[in-house]
Every structure is written in C-alpha cells, then in structure tokens.
Amino acid sequence: MKALNIRLPLFEIASFFAMTLILVSCAQIVPLTGGDKDVNAPKEVESTPINGATNFTETTIVVEFDEFIKLNNLSNQLITSPLMETTPEIVVKGKKLVIKIESELSENTTYSLNFGNAISDITENNDTNYKYVFSTGSYIDSLSYSGRVVNSFDLKPQEKIYVLLYDQFEDSVPLKERPRYVALTDKEGVFSITNIAKGEYKFFAINDINSNYLFDLPNEEIAFKSETIQIDSASTDNVIYLFEEESGLQFLDKAENKEYGKIDIVLNRPTENLIITPLNQHFKKAWYIQDKNDTGDSLTLWLLVQDAFDNLDIEIKDGDNVIDTANVQIMQSEDFNDTTLQVSTNANGSFDLNQNINIKMVRPSTLEKNGNILLYEDSVLVQNAICNPIELTKFELAYDFKENTEYDLFILPGTFEDILGLKNDTLHSKFKTKKESDYGIINLTVTPNFSENYIIELYKKDKLIKKSFLQDSADIKYNYLLPGEYKMKLIIDGNNDQQWNTGNYIKGLQPEKVIFYEKEIKIRANWDNDISWIIKE
CATH class of the missing domain: 2.60.40.1120 (Carboxypeptidase-like, regulatory domain)
Incomplete structure (x- = not known):
C-alpha cells in the first residue's frame, strides 16, 4: 500500500499546538473554595404579629429569619419580662421560630422575650441577640435600666446574675415573690432591663442557684438598693455590688487524719471558743496541741498520744454550741516512715532584704541547741543572730542583713526536736542578698x-x-x-x-x-x- 504524504501548512500546525495548550490549561483541577465564609447572624424578615405589636391578643407568634436557624441552650438564655406563669413553648421550623404563649397575660403590659444568644444559623453558628416585644395595651413601654454587676469584694464582673425589679415594696418580696421585670448579666457583668413602665421599683440582683427567681438559699449571693428607685427615663451606668451573706449556721466541713499524728479540721466560719472533746476515748493528760489558722475557720490537732487507738469520735463545740461530731480514722505508726525531722528554710539563692530567715518544720518542734544554728557573713561567723519561735512549726532567725553579700547558714544535727521525738539532720544553705538598687x-x-x-x-x-x-x-x-x-x-x-x-x-x-x-x-x-x-x- 502506498503511504500517504500529507503536508500541512506551518500556520495550521502552530494553530493546532496553541489550541491543545489552551485545552490542557482549561482542564486543570482547581480546589473548591465554597465561597466566602458566612459571618452574618440570622436576621428577622417578618413576624406575625409584628414585632412591637400593641393590643396583643394572640397565643402564637411566628418569626421568620433570612436563613435556617437552630436553638442553643434556650432554657438558660430565654428571659421573659415580665415573667409569665408558664414559660412559652418555642420550636424551630426551618427558617421560622414558633412561639406559643400558654399563660394569661396582664392587661396594659409590655412584654419582652429576650432570647440572648440562643438563636443561631445552622452552618456557622452565628448567633443573634434577638428580642421580641409586644404590648397588651395601646402603647409599648420604652424605659430602661442598665448597668453592671460586680463582686463587692474584688469588683470582678459577675456573669449569669438575675437582675430583678419589683413593683411590690415589702421587705420580704425577694424571698417570697417573683419579680415584675428580669434581666440576665453577660460575661462582662452587663445587664439591661428594657421596656419598663414608668414607676417606682425595688431593685435586687441574685445568683439564683435553684433558678426560681427567689432569694431562698443561704449560699445565694444578693445585691440590693437600700431605697426604691424611680424610673421615669433611661438609667445607665449603674454599678451593682453582689455579696454573699455570712451564714448564721456553723457546720463542720471536714475532719480527717491524712498525715501521721495530725488531724485537720475545717469549719465553714470562724469560732470564738473552740472546744474539742473525745467521745470514745479517755485521756488522763493533754492529748493534742491545737494550731489554729489566721482566719479561725480551720485548725490542726497535733496528737500527743500515738498508737493508742485506731479511730476517734470527737465533739466540736463553739462555747456551749455543739457544731457537730465526727469519726476520724487514725493512722498508725506502721504507716509512718520518717526517721528524721524535715526542716526547710527560705534562705536560698537570691535573698530579699528587709526580711528574716524562716526555719520551717513539718511538726511542732522545740529548739534544743541554739548554738547549733550558724550564720556566716562573707565567711565570718555572725555572733548576734537570734532564733525565736513564731509559730508551732516555724522559727525566725532575725538579723540585719547587708546588701549584695554572700551568706552561709548551717543548722547542725539535733538542733530541733519534734513532738514525736525526731531530730533534724544537717541543713546547709548558701544565699546572697539582693542590692538596694534592685x-x-x-x-x-x-x-x-x-x-x-x-x-x-x-x-x-x-x-x-x-x-x-x-x-x-x-x-x-x-x-x-x-x-x-x-x-x-x-x-x-x-x-x-x-x-x-x-x-x-x-x-x-x-x-x-x-x-x-x-x-x-x-x-x-x-x-x-x-x-x-x-x-x-
């Protein structure tokens, strides 16, 4: 068979290769970006009845948003103000929020349903701070009261605190009655009660632990205005000081023996005349040394009687008032492995001026040999350093230290002896004082x-x-x-x-x-x- 001899013009060959390159370039795979990220919160498109409706008589409200929505933590976000006897039933249907009111509404009253951050879109969780307002009367109340709730001791903002307004004026209202208006603080402690009717109110804020809008638990924090407040215009920048009352009830938090020879007792509040009485043991002499903390609400009993019992029942009293009884399981000597008294000191490394050396023991101890504490200043023995007890387990070595100077502290064996008869081993510490200019x-x-x-x-x-x-x-x-x-x-x-x-x-x-x-x-x-x-x- 005779071969074909085809000749194409140079221009047509060049055009063919150019078209091939274009097609290959167009066929390259490019990752899908999905478009710009949605950062917009859902927006209300329309509502029935309209948001801000007056002469309201409906039982169902339908709010349509511009995108599909979901509800998040609604029970902790929704605030109806004034409160309704029954919380509205709220469901989501696609882009619509359906609110069913199941309570009888008061006449001539403006209601606000504050959703907080409960409503968000279904894709990016962008939430909207949505509020629906209506009035059973002929107008919408528009006054407001806002501010910030802080802790009264450290002035830190307080989150999730209920702020309450009452149109009743008896002193017992926060204990027995639900408020007229409610708001909830955010993470910055900020609150705003809106759509308030003109008038006089009692003001409270509570950390409502049991979520019943009442101040009825001893550990609930509260804030109150000593006088009623008159609301006839918008009031802003109010600072509210939240506090927890001192409990009148004294109780035992714990009594335990976690270290050999040491019982720790923790109370909820300080005592004035603490009395510890053993109930199942009889001691002919002192059986403990008491070490109370600075605030008086906890103490340590250092036992002077060892291995005589494996449990101890004690009665704890403040004067004539019995606080509680406790059973304490007592550690025995076979569980105790110490053979020497552990001693530590703050004289290490770089030592601060204007302080003394603290010598700390793990148990109450006595100073047996004062001459066994040696302090050297630039290798010269100091003669006038004085060691005195300042606590049951702490001694202080007083001296007027020089700046920028090297010191050596030696505590020789047997200098201290604790209540178990254990003595310290050698302790040597090198340190250098700071300069005044530091x-x-x-x-x-x-x-x-x-x-x-x-x-x-x-x-x-x-x-x-x-x-x-x-x-x-x-x-x-x-x-x-x-x-x-x-x-x-x-x-x-x-x-x-x-x-x-x-x-x-x-x-x-x-x-x-x-x-x-x-x-x-x-x-x-x-x-x-x-x-x-x-x-x-």
Whole structure:
C-alpha cells in the first residue's frame, strides 16, 4: 500500500499546538473554595404579629429569619419580662421560630422575650441577640435600666446574675415573690432591663442557684438598693455590688487524719471558743496541741498520744454550741516512715532584704541547741543572730542583713526536736542578698472624701504585700518592692474592725465599700513612684 504524504501548512500546525495548550490549561483541577465564609447572624424578615405589636391578643407568634436557624441552650438564655406563669413553648421550623404563649397575660403590659444568644444559623453558628416585644395595651413601654454587676469584694464582673425589679415594696418580696421585670448579666457583668413602665421599683440582683427567681438559699449571693428607685427615663451606668451573706449556721466541713499524728479540721466560719472533746476515748493528760489558722475557720490537732487507738469520735463545740461530731480514722505508726525531722528554710539563692530567715518544720518542734544554728557573713561567723519561735512549726532567725553579700547558714544535727521525738539532720544553705538598687519605692499620699477609718492593701498579682489601717489623709512609704505590676485596694472600714465585712439584706446592711486605685502601678528597679490618691467615693 502506498503511504500517504500529507503536508500541512506551518500556520495550521502552530494553530493546532496553541489550541491543545489552551485545552490542557482549561482542564486543570482547581480546589473548591465554597465561597466566602458566612459571618452574618440570622436576621428577622417578618413576624406575625409584628414585632412591637400593641393590643396583643394572640397565643402564637411566628418569626421568620433570612436563613435556617437552630436553638442553643434556650432554657438558660430565654428571659421573659415580665415573667409569665408558664414559660412559652418555642420550636424551630426551618427558617421560622414558633412561639406559643400558654399563660394569661396582664392587661396594659409590655412584654419582652429576650432570647440572648440562643438563636443561631445552622452552618456557622452565628448567633443573634434577638428580642421580641409586644404590648397588651395601646402603647409599648420604652424605659430602661442598665448597668453592671460586680463582686463587692474584688469588683470582678459577675456573669449569669438575675437582675430583678419589683413593683411590690415589702421587705420580704425577694424571698417570697417573683419579680415584675428580669434581666440576665453577660460575661462582662452587663445587664439591661428594657421596656419598663414608668414607676417606682425595688431593685435586687441574685445568683439564683435553684433558678426560681427567689432569694431562698443561704449560699445565694444578693445585691440590693437600700431605697426604691424611680424610673421615669433611661438609667445607665449603674454599678451593682453582689455579696454573699455570712451564714448564721456553723457546720463542720471536714475532719480527717491524712498525715501521721495530725488531724485537720475545717469549719465553714470562724469560732470564738473552740472546744474539742473525745467521745470514745479517755485521756488522763493533754492529748493534742491545737494550731489554729489566721482566719479561725480551720485548725490542726497535733496528737500527743500515738498508737493508742485506731479511730476517734470527737465533739466540736463553739462555747456551749455543739457544731457537730465526727469519726476520724487514725493512722498508725506502721504507716509512718520518717526517721528524721524535715526542716526547710527560705534562705536560698537570691535573698530579699528587709526580711528574716524562716526555719520551717513539718511538726511542732522545740529548739534544743541554739548554738547549733550558724550564720556566716562573707565567711565570718555572725555572733548576734537570734532564733525565736513564731509559730508551732516555724522559727525566725532575725538579723540585719547587708546588701549584695554572700551568706552561709548551717543548722547542725539535733538542733530541733519534734513532738514525736525526731531530730533534724544537717541543713546547709548558701544565699546572697539582693542590692538596694534592685528594688523600687512607692511614696503614697491618700486623701479620702469620707470620715470613716479605712484600710489600704498593696498587692503584687494576688499576693498581699502590706496592709495599713488609716484615718483621714495619710502618707505611706512602701520600700523594698520588687519590679513588677502592683495594685492598691481601699476598704472603707465602717465598723472599725480592721477587716472587710459583707452585707445582710434583712438587716439592711450593705457590704463595706471597696475602691481600687485607677490603674496598675509598674515598679522598676531603683525607681521612686510618687502617687497622690484622691478618693472620690
């Protein structure tokens, strides 16, 4: 067969290859992006009856949104104000929210159904802060009352607190009656009660633990206005101080023996005259040493009688008042492996000026040999360092330390002996004091606009550095402050007991007022900070 001899023009060949490249390029696979991410919250398109309807008589409300929706945590988000006897039944049907009202509504009343963040789209969970309002009368009430709820002691914002308005004025209303208007605080403590009728109200805020809109549990926190409030215009920027009342009921939280020879007892509040009585044992001599904490609500019993019993029943009293009884299982000596007394000290590494050396034991101890504590300053033995007990388990070695100086501390064997007869082993600690220039100073002048005594507390982070009890204008100098951020807190000490006191609703007592300095104070090394704090209560 004769071969075909086909000749194409050069132009046609070039065109063929160009078309092939175009087709290959068009056939490349490109990942699908799905378009721009939906960041928009659902929007109301229409509602029946309309949002803001007056002369409302319906039992069903239908709200249509511009996209498919779902409900999230509705029971904790929905607030109806005023409250209804029965919570409305609410369901979602595609893009529609159907609300069925099952309570009899009051005449000439504006209702608001606040959904919080309960309504979101079904794809990206974009939520909408939606509210539906209607009135059974001829107009919509439009007044509002808003502000922020904070903890009365540390002024931190309080979330999920119910803010309540009552149109009844008996002192018992928060204990027995449901409020007229309700709002819920957000994570910043912010609240807003809207669509309020003009009038006079009692104001409360509660941490409603059992969700019944009543102040009826001893551990529920409360805030209240001492006087009724008159609402005849929008009221904003109200700061509400929440507190927990001091419980009148004294009870035992725990009594346990987790360490050999040591019973820990924790109470819910301080005692004045604590008495511990054994019920199933009889002791002819002292059987414990008591070590109470600073606040008086917990204590340690260091047992002086060992291995004589494996359980102990005790009665705990505050004076003549029996608080509780407890059974404590007692650890035996076979569970105890210590052979020496453990001793520790704060004299390590870089040592702060303006302090003494603390020597800490794990059990109450006595100083057997004072001469066995040796302190060397630049290798020279110090002769005038004095060691004294400051707690049952702590001693203090007092000395006027020099700056930027090396020290050696030796505690020789047998210097301390605990109540079990155990003695310490050798402890050697090397440390060097800081320089004066490592610290900053605060020179504070306080000018109050009140006559009561007050307390100034200086904190570094959450650690209390110094507490001062003052009256009228005062000057304070804070030395030896390490670099960092500090804050100052003032407590108006209304009853002059040198501590902060909580409030009590029935007694009409507000918590003692707390004021923080306007900003954190930045301390730098070798730097003085002059601060004039003019209090504007």
